[in-house]
Amino acid sequence: MSLLLDDLAERVAAGERPALARALSLAERDSASATGLLSRLADRLGRAHVIGITGPPGAGKSTLAGVMLRQFLEMGQRVAVLAVDPSSPVTGGALLGDRFRIGESAADDRSFVRSTATRGSLGGLTNSARQMVELMDAAGFDLVMVETVGTGQSEIDVASLADSVLVVFPPGLGDELQAIKAGILELADLLVVTKSDTAGAKLACQALQNVAPLWRNAPSIHQVSALTGEGIAALADVILARVQTSGPSARQASYVRKPADSSLADAFQDLRLELNIRLPFDPAAVLSIQVLDTEPDSQASGLQVLYSVRPGGDSFQLGAVAGVLMVLAADMNLSCIVEDLDLAGGRMRLLLDHAA
């Protein structure tokens, strides 16, 4: 095991900014090492509330991320921002006409802004981007905002990553609104109409209000202006209320918690690292991994692990994971049994135990 990664993990966990910056760069260029780093930070993951901000180019996402960042800081939150769209910088409300700027060099160490140019093949989030968010989470920020340009795939990806998904609309979308896939809108937790200081913002809101009830989740609609500040504090309140009421983060389930038999848990960590090297895809990107708690008084031994296919993943990847895990486990003198395989449902339950 690498001492370098051990040290870096320790520094990230301590909230050291240069360490976080290095870790993010590592995730950008070497996803496998970042996986090693994240496995060392597993017990710090899932604490932050991740806010996805997505929508068409020019919608005002970067500007919104900037003013929301400032708003959240004023509300006492520690906030990190990852802009997966580096075409427009997150400036922290420069539009409001003051000198307030936030960047990595900012004096206020309750905030951290980073952009990355990595893009998935379908325009979605790369595993690197996902890991960058997870690293920001591990560094102890209360909120992590992720800005992605709406491409269809990126919304699906951000929905699987974020606890609150904001879909941002510029006014004047008009007929284009009809063309936006309802499936994508259904991923939204909040709909945000930007630039409410401009003509057409009211109309855009009305257009959304007319179609929103047709969607399964009927997300709430918010009108904001980064220029005048209208609606910004209210939007922040709504998001913080979601933080209060949301259960444990869905992401938390993808990380390994320490079960009673920690030697098995450690072995499973090693298996996961090895698995990353052996497989032609990154399992953590396509499958969520959950170590199930065993009943305190249960006689059953072993570590139960539940794999479920993430949106965009493929059931057959379950089979690949199971096959390679069994071979690797045998090498480590462990047994790995598939207890339950539901290809249609995209779920698989494994039991890992010391070999008899």
Ligand SMILES: Nc1nc2c(ncn2[C@@H]2O[C@H](COP(=O)(O)OP(=O)(O)O)[C@@H](O)[C@H]2O)c(=O)[nH]1
């Ligand atoms: N009038 C007005 N313009 C805005 C507002 N928010 C953003 N803009 C402008 O819209 C353009 C696109 O903003 P940007 O944040 O880069 O959009 P992104 O591509 O979605 O990240 C820029 O010229 C911004 O200055 C707003 O609230 N009011």
Ligand SMILES: [Mg+2]
């Ligand atoms: Mg932008």
